[in-house]
Amino acid sequence: MPRLPLYCSDLTEATLTGAWISLAAAALITTLLILELSSFLSVRTTTELVVDRSAQNELLKVTFNVSFPALSCEFATLDVSDALGTKRMNLTKTVRKAPVDLNMDRQGAAYEDTHKHDPKYDDEDMWWDHLDLTSPVSKENFTQMLNRYPIVVVNFYAPWCHWCQRLEPAWEAATKAVHDKYPESSDGRIRFAKVDCTAEADMCRDHFITAFPSIRVFRRAHDDIYIQGHHEHEAYMGDRTKEALEAFAHSLVPSAGQPHLRHGQLKAAPRTPGCNVAGFVLVKKVPGTLHFTARAEGHSFDHAWMNMTH
Numbered sequence: 001m002p003r004l005p006l007y008c009s010d011l012t013e014a015t016l017t018g019a020w021i022s023l024a025a026a027a028l029i030t031t032l033l034i035l036e037l038s039s040f041l042s043v044r045t046t047t048e049l050v051v052d053r054s055a056q057n058e059l060l061k062v063t064f065n066v067s068f069p070a071l072s073c074e075f076a077t078l079d080v081s082d083a084l085g086t087k088r089m090n091l092t093k094t095v096r097k098a099p100v101d102l103n104m105d106r107q108g109a110a111y112e113d114t115h116k117h118d119p120k121y122d123d124e125d126m127w128w129d130h131l132d133l134t135s136p137v138s139k140e141n142f143t144q145m146l147n148r149y150p151i152v153v154v155n156f157y158a159p160w161c162h163w164c165q166r167l168e169p170a171w172e173a174a175t176k177a178v179h180d181k182y183p184e185s186s187d188g189r190i191r192f193a194k195v196d197c198t199a200e201a202d203m204c205r206d207h208f209i210t211a212f213p214s215i216r217v218f219r220r221a222h223d224d225i226y227i228q229g230h231h232e233h234e235a236y237m238g239d240r241t242k243e244a245l246e247a248f249a250h251s252l253v254p255s256a257g258q259p260h261l262r263h264g265q266l267k268a269a270p271r272t273p274g275c276n277v278a279g280f281v282l283v284k285k286v287p288g289t290l291h292f293t294a295r296a297e298g299h300s301f302d303h304a305w306m307n308m309t310h
Helices: 016-041 139-148 162-181 201-206 242-255
Strands: 060-068 076-082 095-100 151-157 190-196 214-219 224-227 230-236 266-269 274-283 288-294
Touching: 060 288, 076 274, 139 190, 139 201, 151 162, 151 242, 162 190, 162 242, 190 242, 274 288
Parallel strands: 151 190
Antiparallel strands: 060 274, 076 288, 095 274, 151 214, 214 230, 224 230, 230 266
16 A cells, blocks of 8 residues: 655644734734733623512512611611602601610610600790809819719700700709709709810710700719619700799709609610611612611701711
8 A cells, every 4th residue: 555645844834824823813812811801800880770560559668677886776866768759757666776885785675766855945036134154064073063962954065056055045044043942052952064065075975975965864973763673864855945944953853862753854865875776667669778867856966976887
């Protein structure tokens, strides 16, 4: 059988056309690698529209359970807004709160949130004749004052606060009237005092003051009381008029030195710095937002103090 000649040299011989094809293939591969790497490293936002085929007017139930270690339950609120312009403020019906500490451990039972009383103030142009402004209490003499009088009502305020400015003339007038009626020389069962929280920030934080003005009642040097086995603090949430403050002071005097009784215009103030907010809301099936914030009628907040970590 005759041998067939092999021309291997034709397979290994370099040609100019082959070189150009190799260079073009290498350039194409390099370009594809660069494009793929660029696509992998880039961030893109895509939007997809999905038609909701559920029944008309059907609402979406959104459940939540959020803990804020530095937001007081006293003023924690929930607002809901959506893309259709609907805004619902301070939802309470399906919201429950529970006090938590800085480690977000619960420090009490959960309770249903309720709408708070909106305190009334005297007219902005109201002022009383022969009224001298009292001096704020400093950290140095605060404890001394609390130990000296059976009942001390303290107004924690900030000079920049609009509601504190509204309260100031009524507070000063009520202070004078109460001190005149219960003079230190012959009675001294009750005293009014005020603390400037811009000057005594640490002391205000120690008493969990997050809104201004905050009025606390101290009995026997403490604002904490034990009622039916529960440990609570006393915060005045009534009206902030001169007449209301005087009436409140007169109602407190008979209890000076007596066992604590629950007062109608006093409520439990926060005894921990944080709050757990849990519950649900029914919303329309459109883009929307849940807003957790601090709010209360007749109060101002220093947002530099607020810590919304959760």
